[in-house]
Amino acid sequence: KNQVEQSPQSLIILEGKNCTLQCNYTVSPFSNLRWYKQDTGRGPVSLTIMTFSENTKSNGRYTATLDADTKQSSLHITASQLSDSASYICVVTDSWGKLQFGAGTQVVVTP
């Protein structure tokens, strides 16, 4: 069973609207959680990173939250743009440095 589950699998939003992606994990012991943006056919690019003690981290219009008690994270995209169309992958690192990847949420922003 995958230790990192993301939802929804995909979503379509209108340009200018906001959306929130979810990530639940069971990875333990926990080191950090990253959100990556992956354009089609390209490598993932890091958006945010949070450790156990961090609850929120922003990068421009992207805001990630982390609840280490419930092992949940979210990525909020504000005022979406066409360039936000991509797959967003949640990656959890354990204390030994092993990365566990979620399957990603495919976001499509339409005009």
Next chain:
Amino acid sequence: DAGVTQSPTHLIKTRGQHVTLRCSPISGHKSVSWYQQVLGQGPQFIFQYYEKEERGRGNFPDRFSARQFPNYSSELNVNALLLGDSALYLCASSLADVGAGGYNEQFFGPGTRLTVL
């Protein structure tokens, strides 16, 4: 500064053939990891090398092998290709060994798209 580079960008092979994929890490990075990403899924870990030594291996058959050179570049080799090997192969580099944990971020290359016919 150049990021992680991979070659070739695209590759088409037939079943049973052999393929070699190449990766050059960010200058100064000594750790290289390889991932396989099937369409619609997250990357799956294949290998990790640090200072030319294999430090980790994922659940892949022996048809998959890799090595790291003195300049820290790396090759991933796949023998006896199967249709199921069709995927995006990602290389990631980091400054320290993956086991260092913390903020030792892995930087990904653009990937090599392998199609097996």
